[in-house]
Amino acid sequence: MTATTEINKIINEDNLVYKKTNLLLDNEMHYCPGCTHGVIHKVIAEVIDEMDIQNETIGVSPVGCSVLAYNYIDIDWQEAAHGRAPALATATSRLMPEKYVFTYQGDGDLASIGCAEIIHACNRGENIVVFFVNNAIYGMTGGQMAPTTLEGQVTATTPYGRNTALNGHTMKITEMIALLPGTRYVTRQSAETPAAVRKLKKAVRKAFENTTEKKGLSFIEIVGTCSSGWKLTPTQSNEWMKENMFPFYQLGTLKDE
């Protein structure tokens, strides 16, 4: 018996334990090896599929590495200007209140240039879901400092490490957002292990379910890696994230009403 026939015997319906959701398109992903965006896309696609809300969901992609998110998840998408995704989502959700509307934003997009838009969408309590991918850096433009960059962290614009006196403090925008009465569910997750991915998926599902119940804005921060920006291998990146980011950006749910 050849190896191929052996494999073909194993790959059959009865043995199927995992199948890629059809919502995840087969377009070649442009993300770097080790990047967290791909895993997060997969989790979101799976939840939309499992909840069977593909034809009711509109995603708003940001400017940042995930600008092309619309190439990967098979739903209707709007591509926003840098930082403005919450404004697009606000109008979309108000004009079509029965739909599931989410934004997908990086930390530069959400916490820096789009700070006003996210704070006000949260404060108004828009009935949307926000995915906030925090990799402590501007990935797309080549690894410059973000508001979330840690003290001492070397980036293209903090070549000697982030210096608080010069560059200001590292921003925990998720904590600020949890203070706003318009948010119902605010949580910080990660996606570096299968267990973390499973937890993330639960959070994503809960967030979309909140939309059904019109419970107000659900906000999920995902602490992630940027191997290219951090100039580390994917494995080193995970280690660096655990050592440096998790103590500062503590995982867990900040608010669940």
Place this chain on the structure above:
Amino acid sequence: MGDVRLMKGNEVIAEAAIRCGCDGYFGYPITPQSEVMETLMARQPWEQTGMVVLQAESEVAAINMVYGGASCGKKIMTSSSSPGISLKQEGITYLAGAELPALVVNVVRAGPGLGTIQPAQSDYFQSVKGGGHGDYKLIVLAPASVQEMNDFVGLGFELAFKYRNPALILSDGAIGQMMEKVELSDYKPRWTDEEIQEISGSWATTGKKSDRERNISTSLDLDSARQEQFNHKLQAKYRAMEENEVRFEKINCDDAEYLFIAYGSSARISQKAVELGREKGIKIGLIRPITLFPYPTKAIQEMLGQVKGILSVEMSAGQMVEDVRLAVNGKVPVEHFGRYGGIIPTPEEVLEALEQKIIGK
């Protein structure tokens, strides 16, 4: 006669929006146009037609809400005045780049900077030459009366959807604030989901149905060859607008030897100056561009056999005059007359300018 009332220009914008079946208005307060949102909030159209009205946190947010709403195939508008319109330029170029229909109203005040809240026409370049980045054009309508504030809301949406392009009503603080008799349009219902499907189903992001590809509202294409193709498509659209959508009014032009060219408030003042001039025996006419893009270039050129000189009148330091000169191409003298900084010229001043700058030369 339909529903005739005495109303402010800005109030009429709001009323016309409700009546033409507008789905959403997103704005931020600024003088001299705040009455638009104030009127909408007082009218509570969400109770009547289901129209969404939201005070955004900034003009930047407002125009991006317009982008989101327009992406859903809905009739969406915003209004502001000059400083706020400057902030909206990012969103406007994205609307043009994503080929989204939407209506923007600029009730112009004097600049630059914070300037003053008094009327001006100094946003002409910004409106017709771009304003934001990239090669794009807006359909620009210039109302000269409260009645046209009413009429151009419906027309603006019609053209915006015809070309999948943002349209701009370029008004000014005088037209926005003045009260005039207006015949309001009849109520048109908002589009149903089925109608939106029919009109915009090929691109609107209303939720992907199993019988179609996903719709993506975007202005991004990283491939230069495709980006150039897309720009060709946009340019073809702008040429089609030039072919089909030029609107203007000719007043006393049949025997005119001299010509005023003016839009909006300046056109009204110039019309009075035409009367004053004719009383003195000067054969003056007026061309009033109604669309500023596309510009009535041909209408001006058709007058060149008979006129001896042209005065472009605008409440600016001289912006539209450049388009007049392009049309005239040196065949007859063209001069500009303007007051600015919020000063409105008198008809006497305008006539005197013609006499000095054109006739006396």
